[in-house]
Amino acid sequence: MSGGERKKRLLPQGVKGWEEAGGEFYQESxxxxxxxxEMMQTDPHRISTLLPSKKNRTATMPKDQKLSTLRHRTTLKxxxxxxxxxQNDIQIALLPDLSENLSNEKLLWEEIMKIKxxxxxxxxxxxxxxxxxxxxxxRLQGFKQFKWKKxxxxxxLKIHLGELNEKLTLWRGSLKKIEGYYGTGVVSFxxxxxxxxxLNIFISLIMMIFVILPTTYFKKLNATAINTSNKVRxxxxxxxxxxxxxxxxVRTASxxxxxxxxxxxxxxxxSMVTSPLYYAYYNVDFHLDLYYFHFNLPLxxxxxxxxxLSYSFVSVLKNAAHGFKHQLLENEGQFYAYCNIVFSGxxxxxxxxxxxxxxxxxxxxxxxxxLNVEKHREERRNRTKREWCKLCMLRIFVNMAVIVFLxxxxxVIFEAFKMSSQKTxxxxxxxxxxxxxxxxxxxxxxFNLLFPYVFQWLGTFEKFSPLFAVQMTIFRTIMLxxxxxxxxxxxxxxxxxxxxxxTDDEMVSWESYLARELYKVLVLSVLTQIVYTFLFNFPRSLxxxxxxxxxxxxxxxxxxxxxxxxxxxxxxxxxxxxxxxYAPLLPAVGVLxxxxxxxxxxxxxxxxxxxxxDVFYASRSHSLYISILLIxxxxxxxxxxxxxxxxxPSKEYGPFVEYSTxxxxxxxxFHKVPDWxxxxxxxxxxxxxxVLLLIILMLTxxxxxxxxxxxxxxxxxxxxxxxxxxxxxxFLLNRLSAFIKQQQQxxxxxxxx
Amino acid sequence: MQLTHGPKDYIAVDDTExxxxxxxxxxxxxxxxxxxxxxxxxxxxxxxNAKLPMNKMFQYPELAVNxxxxxxxxxxxxxxxxxxxxxxxxxxxxxFSENAPISVKAEHAFRIYDFDGxxxxxxxxxxxxxxxxxxxxxxxxxxxxxxxIQNILDEADLDDDGALSxxxxxxxxxxxxxxxxxxxxxxxx
Numbered sequence: 001m002s003g004g005e006r007k008k009r010l011l012p013q014g015v016k017g018w019e020e021a022g023g024e025f026y027q028e029s030x031x032x033x034x035x036x037x038e039m040m041q042t043d044p045h046r047i048s049t050l051l052p053s054k055k056n057r058t059a060t061m062p063k064d065q066k067l068s069t070l071r072h073r074t075t076l077k078x079x080x081x082x083x084x085x086x087q088n089d090i091q092i093a094l095l096p097d098l099s100e101n102l103s104n105e106k107l108l109w110e111e112i113m114k115i116k117x118x119x120x121x122x123x124x125x126x127x128x129x130x131x132x133x134x135x136x137x138x139r140l141q142g143f144k145q146f147k148w149k150k151x152x153x154x155x156x157l158k159i160h161l162g163e164l165n166e167k168l169t170l171w172r173g174s175l176k177k178i179e180g181y182y183g184t185g186v187v188s189f190x191x192x193x194x195x196x197x198x199l200n201i202f203i204s205l206i207m208m209i210f211v212i213l214p215t216t217y218f219k220k221l222n223a224t225a226i227n228t229s230n231k232v233r234x235x236x237x238x239x240x241x242x243x244x245x246x247x248x249x250v251r252t253a254s255x256x257x258x259x260x261x262x263x264x265x266x267x268x269x270x271s272m273v274t275s276p277l278y279y280a281y282y283n284v285d286f287h288l289d290l291y292y293f294h295f296n297l298p299l300x301x302x303x304x305x306x307x308x309l310s311y312s313f314v315s316v317l318k319n320a321a322h323g324f325k326h327q328l329l330e331n332e333g334q335f336y337a338y339c340n341i342v343f344s345g346x347x348x349x350x351x352x353x354x355x356x357x358x359x360x361x362x363x364x365x366x367x368x369x370x371l372n373v374e375k376h377r378e379e380r381r382n383r384t385k386r387e388w389c390k391l392c393m394l395r396i397f398v399n400m401a402v403i404v405f406l407x408x409x410x411x412v413i414f415e416a417f418k419m420s421s422q423k424t425x426x427x428x429x430x431x432x433x434x435x436x437x438x439x440x441x442x443x444x445x446x447f448n449l450l451f452p453y454v455f456q457w458l459g460t461f462e463k464f465s466p467l468f469a470v471q472m473t474i475f476r477t478i479m480l481x482x483x484x485x486x487x488x489x490x491x492x493x494x495x496x497x498x499x500x501x502x503t504d505d506e507m508v509s510w511e512s513y514l515a516r517e518l519y520k521v522l523v524l525s526v527l528t529q530i531v532y533t534f535l536f537n538f539p540r541s542l543x544x545x546x547x548x549x550x551x552x553x554x555x556x557x558x559x560x561x562x563x564x565x566x567x568x569x570x571x572x573x574x575x576x577x578x579x580x581x582y583a584p585l586l587p588a589v590g591v592l593x594x595x596x597x598x599x600x601x602x603x604x605x606x607x608x609x610x611x612x613x614d615v616f617y618a619s620r621s622h623s624l625y626i627s628i629l630l631i632x633x634x635x636x637x638x639x640x641x642x643x644x645x646x647x648x649p650s651k652e653y654g655p656f657v658e659y660s661t662x663x664x665x666x667x668x669x670f671h672k673v674p675d676w677x678x679x680x681x682x683x684x685x686x687x688x689x690x691v692l693l694l695i696i697l698m699l700t701x702x703x704x705x706x707x708x709x710x711x712x713x714x715x716x717x718x719x720x721x722x723x724x725x726x727x728x729x730x731f732l733l734n735r736l737s738a739f740i741k742q743q744q745q746x747x748x749x750x751x752x753x
Numbered sequence: 754m755q756l757t758h759g760p761k762d763y764i765a766v767d768d769t770e771x772x773x774x775x776x777x778x779x780x781x782x783x784x785x786x787x788x789x790x791x792x793x794x795x796x797x798x799x800x801x802n803a804k805l806p807m808n809k810m811f812q813y814p815e816l817a818v819n820x821x822x823x824x825x826x827x828x829x830x831x832x833x834x835x836x837x838x839x840x841x842x843x844x845x846x847x848x849f850s851e852n853a854p855i856s857v858k859a860e861h862a863f864r865i866y867d868f869d870g871x872x873x874x875x876x877x878x879x880x881x882x883x884x885x886x887x888x889x890x891x892x893x894x895x896x897x898x899x900x901x902i903q904n905i906l907d908e909a910d911l912d913d914d915g916a917l918s919x920x921x922x923x924x925x926x927x928x929x930x931x932x933x934x935x936x937x938x939x940x941x942x
Contacts, residue, residue: 123831123840152890338904339925342879343862345886347821348849356818361886369885717912726912 045249067614088683106148146579170194181355181606182560192625193569195592199315200576203308204587205532210304211584214295215282258331277519278512283351298655298665302644305581309637312577320626341366357465358610391463400457404455409447409480410487417441419493440491441520444484445528448571452477452564471624474563478628481571482635487577488517489639496647509653515583522575522586524591529568533604541608542600560609563624565601570628572597577636582645782843785855789842797839807835810842820885824865859923866922874917915939 113127113134171194179187212344282301341414343362383391420439455476459469496510544556576590644662656662670678683689773912789805790797797803807826816822817880826835828853848861849851868878879902887893893901909917909925917925 089785185905336908336928338901339909342886342901342905343866343922343926348815348819351814351818353818357888357890360820360886361891364887364891364893364930367883367901368892368897371900722911723913729912730914 018578027380042137048625049380082706106144108135111150122166122648172599178602178605181352186562186605187534188622189566189625190601192566192622193594193598193601195319196569196573197591197598199312200573200591200594203312203576203580204591206304206308207584208299208579210307211282211297212276215297218295245292248641277583277585278365278509278515279584280509280512280650282584282655283657297661299669301584302662304584308580308587309577311638313633316505316626316629320623320630324623325449332504337370341370350410394501395462398462401458402455405451406480406483407692408542409451410483413440413447413484413487414491415486421495438520438524440517443525444488447484448481449528449532450526451480452567453478464500470563474567474624474628476633477564477567478570481567481575485521485574485635488521489514490576492517493647509650510648511582511654515579515586518575518579518586519589522572522579522593524597529597529600532752533600533608537604537608537643558609560605563635565604566625566628569597570595570625570632573629574632574636577633578640581640756768784841785846789839802838803830804836804838805842806836810835810837821865822886824868828861828864855927856923858925861918862926863919863922872919874904874922876915883923 112129115128170192175187216692239250255587280299341363346359412659417440420436452473453472459473462469462472464472492510492514495513499510540556541558542556544553547553547556572593576587579586607677648659648660649656649662651657656665659665670681758760793805793809796805796809807823807830810826811822816825819825823835825835825845826837829841830837831841847891848857849881856889859912866874866878866882867874870880874882879881880898883893883898883901909921911921911924912918
């Protein structure tokens with residue numbers, strides 16, 4: 001820093017000198033050659049800065065602008081000199097001359113907009129603009145004028161809308177605050193959460209419009225119809241008719257007598273049939289015709305679910321493509337890792353002194369870490385066979401341990417499920433009831449909380465590079481989370497198989513049963529997050545802040561463990577996807593829970609935690625989230641597809657009572673469509689067409705692959721050539737400066753004599 | 754440019770219009786002006802062309818903790834000594850805003866890092882950049898520093914002349930996915 005200051009003070013005159021000279025250098029006729037020579041005589045080394053490749057301002061300009069610069073400079077330059085300070089002169093001179101060929105307003109406007117993209121200071125830009133405006137311009141005529149006016153007003157409108165949008169953006173303030181404390185890496189997590197919330201809002205809107213609202217509407221319509229007919233008809237006959245309505249009335253009565261409504265939603269196995277939260281509510285035992293409109297509930301139900309899932313898939317993929325582009329750039333840019341740290345290392349959003357200190361430290365750690373990785377690599381190359389074998393054994397052992405832990409977790413969850421499903425009638429105490437009901441969900445959550453720490457601890461033995469170790473831990477944790485859900489699905493399936501031989505009150509609608517389990521896991525996971533954050537971590541952070549004992553500080557200090565928080569959110573999303581079909585209201589509940597989670601995480605981030613000492617880069621972490629999300633999407637779709645194609649739906653409740661499998665609805669719909677359509681569709685999926693498409697796909701793939709290879713080689717060749725050119729240049733420069741020195745020596749005797 | 758609207762929004766209409774068309778949105782300019790005024794209310798309140806000295810500029814929250822704050826002020830100051838007028842301040846904001854094109858950002862970043870002003874990032878420039886990045890409390894050992902600089906030059910110095918020219922700098926920076934994100938002053942909440 002002090003060195004820089006000293007240099008600064010020394011330099012100004014020199015800078016001015018070469019800049020002026022640099023400006024002259026570009027004129028076609030090189031009229032400044034004499035001044036160049038003079039300058040070179042005073043300092044031969046200065047010549048290197050005159051080379052075209054060392055110029056920054058010209059290099060930034062797009063090609064066409066550069067051309068026009070060269071062409072028109074001479075016309076603009078004399079006018080500028082009168083108004084602008086001399087050291088800014090070349091900047092102006094190198095900017096494109098926009099003053100010529102201005103035929104009409106539109107072109108003028110476009111030229112003015114071009115000024116925006118120039119790296120010059122505002123006063124210079126204003127200068128240029130006034131110059132442009134003072135020129136004579138032609139007005140557009142007729143239709144063109146109209147079009148131009150329209151374009152202008154549209155642009156204005158866009159700006160205003162953008163302003164409005166800026167004001168309405170959700171959580172702008174919160175995000176900004178987090179950014180100020182933790183930098184862009186952590187904010188990207190919150191943006192990810194926000195994106196998921198919007199995705200879920202969209203999904204729940206689809207379910208609302210196509211399934212939930214029509215069903216409730218028709219049910220109500222039906223109920224009133226039955227009530228009016230009630231008066232006319234015999235009572236007993238009606239009783240048969242309104243089987244469901246009656247049942248629900250009885251049930252609501254019992255709900256009000258026993259305890260609060262929420263608890264009954266959870267415990268009462270009959271509520272699975274009457275609440276719109278669950279699959280069984282969407283029954284077809286009522287009239288679905290309104291005037292000429294026929295509402296086909298089964299079809300709407302399955303199509304809405306497919307729509308939701310495919311919409312999520314497309315938007316995740318879109319995001320993933322974006323992320324992978326960055327990843328590719330980064331992978332290719334492994335060469336640029338150090339430049340990335342140094343040139344874009346500082347997070348310019350940080351506005352808090354403590355965070356700034358930590359950022360300094362984090363950058364230092366990152367640099368040292370990278371250098372150490374290189375040393376580590378060197379070390380690995382020098383590793384002896386024996387050490388290598390030892391490490392291998394250790395890694396195998398760690399992986400075995402992880403698998404053992406996973407199996408234990410699965411077994412315990414399975415046992416818990418069995419226990420909670422074998423309800424004994426003696427349990428009158430409601431607390432016991434809650435405990436048994438939430439036993440499965442609770443054990444899942446328990447393992448989710450505990451095992452990541454275990455995995456992290458195990459990971460330290462493996463001696464992977466730090467980045468890979470983090471990825472390994474994330475991978476193992478996600479395996480744990482998904483496998484615990486797997487066990488849940490498996491045990492529900494097992495129970496379903498059992499219920500075929502022996503009657504089970506809860507399994508009258510197994511879909512609703514599964515939905516209820518998922519609701520439980522969702523609610524409980526959010527509850528634990530709240531409890532964990534406010535009742536466990538918050539006191540810890542208070543202790544760390546106000547106690548001076550080292551032990552307590554060590555125990556109380558928390559870092560914002562980004563991967564863990566990401567997994568929490570992805571887990572919620574997985575549950576939503578998994579249960580979307582069985583519980584149409586689950587996405588809406590998911591939106592609610594995610595809103596809560598946002599504030600919980602914000603609290604955890606701003607109040608509880610210290611910034612982590614690892615650097616989280618926004619780009620790197622984003623692609624990580626998306627790949628985790630893709631894995632869990634695949635995980636949640638596979639069981640669903642299996643269930644709709646293979647498992648028969650429950651026989652008493654739900655929209656699919658008349659069908660052998662859910663998929664047969666789609667098949668039936670296919671039979672109803674016009675002949676030509678089904679024929680073309682069948683033709684489209686016949687084997688010759690598919691094979692043809694496959695071959696075309698492979699050929700295009702191959703084409704792009706070969707283009708890639710060629711380009712890669714080209715890049716290598718060009719790079720080599722560039723280095724050669726650089727050497728050439730240096731050689732020439734050396735020659736030139738030697739020559740100039742020679743000249744100087746020849747002149748000097750003449751001058752003295 | 755008369756003070757017809759009272760001291761609060763005295764940026765006259767034509768002036769606002771001017772900026773509106775060229776650079777930013779009018780309401781944003783007002784917000785920016787309020788922020789600028791907040792740095793030294795007694796000075797800016799009366800004089801439109803008030804010039805704030807560099808240490809006043811450092812009170813701006815993002816600048817306060819930025820290791821390159823003196824460089825930033827100097828680059829944007831129209832008098833090249835770090836003192837900034839409101840126009841300079843606006844300039845700074847627009848370059849660091851989300852919407853500025855990456856070429857403009859790269860240009861300014863290059864000038865910030867170019868400590869000795871010779872239009873090349875030489876060994877000393879790099880050394881200073883790294884020193885400022887790691888902060889005063891942690892200092893890289895000489896060996897590590899040399900190793901690091903060597904690595905940077907290996908990566909980016911395409912023509913092998915021991916310094917980074919602007920073209921090389923821009924090439925590297927445009928490949929860095931975090932560059933656009935990092936140089937963001939999102940000043941306007």
